[in-house]
Amino acid sequence: MNAQLRLPAPAKLNRMLHIVGRREDGYHTLQTLFQFIDLNDHLTLAAHDDGEIHLTHELSGVNHDDNLIVRAARLLQRHSGTRLGATLSIEKQLPMGGGLGGGSSNAATTLVGLNHLWQLHLSLDELARLGLQLGADVPVFVHGHSAWAEGVGEQLTAVTLDTPWFAIIHPGISVSTLDVFQDPQLTRDSRPITMARALQGGAPEWRNDCEAVVKERYPPIAEALDWLAQHASSRLTGTGACLFAAFETQQAAQAIAQLAGQRWPTWVARGLNTSPLHDALGCL
Template structure:
């Protein structure tokens, strides 16, 4: 496949939802033990990669307020090159790439956009640079960038325990979701350090959790501290089971059909009358769109040989 063809491939960087999130304990180092269920949605950013052997890495467009060195995509590329050097790859120093990011996910909403971007860079460049690292290796590298990166790297809905690093593949029902982001940015540290945060929810096995109504232990604190989130959640609950994802600020309502979700989105748009409030409909998917693209790329590349 030619360099031009490679540069035209759009690699998905999907969002995730925490279908439930329970805080089951607090460790001596301040980290929290949790049980959460990750599911991808068929909505997210996209990245294109034009590999080269100049050794240079470019990323555009720039994200306002985020330096290149702090961007998780750039960090992911650097740790991938570093690992290639450690493994004695003779071309590691010359590996370069021009990356284009099409950003649609809101920042700071609990949808995992930055982590997903990093995972897409790891998975795509591992293939395009022909490094052939295993998924386990890529997930280990991803964990150094953030606790949510490995689930995006592995590409399957998962039940997470520990501090989020213990992943078990799961297959929750693939529902339709209306996702909205209130005009609020939430500082995660404020939620996890709040004295009233529930930290002793009983641990349960996945089968038990799947049979019970889903909840989010962070929701009580977020709605207490952020009235706009409380307002929008109260509105959504009129129409469907609705929750916070992660520590927010995004909320999601679940539906059995796309049509049901679209009806409520129309009501929501009438309700807010604010174009700046971000809302969209997406399908829950247990296999990441990133891994579907990876499989398609490998198949096309195999057929072209």
């Protein structure tokens, strides 16, 4: 067997994020709006028949066998019973600990891509259930559509959001999601809202309940958020470290990104309702 695919692993933004409770197992229940953007890692997946899974480029600080890409491939192997293997490589653009969903997106692209390469014919629902074992954000990347999410983020309802241009700033540090969710000062009792109300957008619904804790724990993020707030309505994505502002035009987003780029890594990206991963597979 000699087959290969190069596929995008897109970033996401949390347009809003409310923490509405905490389960007995320690996981938090939330409400959020996931939106894809046209900023991607890229994975190359090459199938072979020796049954081995190998990632060619290890990420700094992450052991080979602990990488979500490797774990996703081996999970799919075990679940499907296939005897096929794969060599996987990644072109990394999304920052680790940035709140853009990079690791979860990498895992989802591995599941969806190898399902195609290995000709397993598993449904997206089945792949999403597998992905949930790897992380709460993996299912939305598997399904590949902007979504209203509840539970721990796995209860998804596809929605259509506006598609502005975003200026995205990375303050140059990595955030520990675990530390943020364990912080005693984290708001955990936001009143649940309906999806319809969330889709209306704007304050106070479009906020991120993690923001206050993250700003307190990570002064560089607070500095960047305060800077961006002087130019536009700014918000943290996920637990950070990245933050963003929405603009009607690419030119407006580029103007702010150019200013921010004098101090921090920045990107300009377009909001999307369908994942570039699914667009790419649809063209095969």
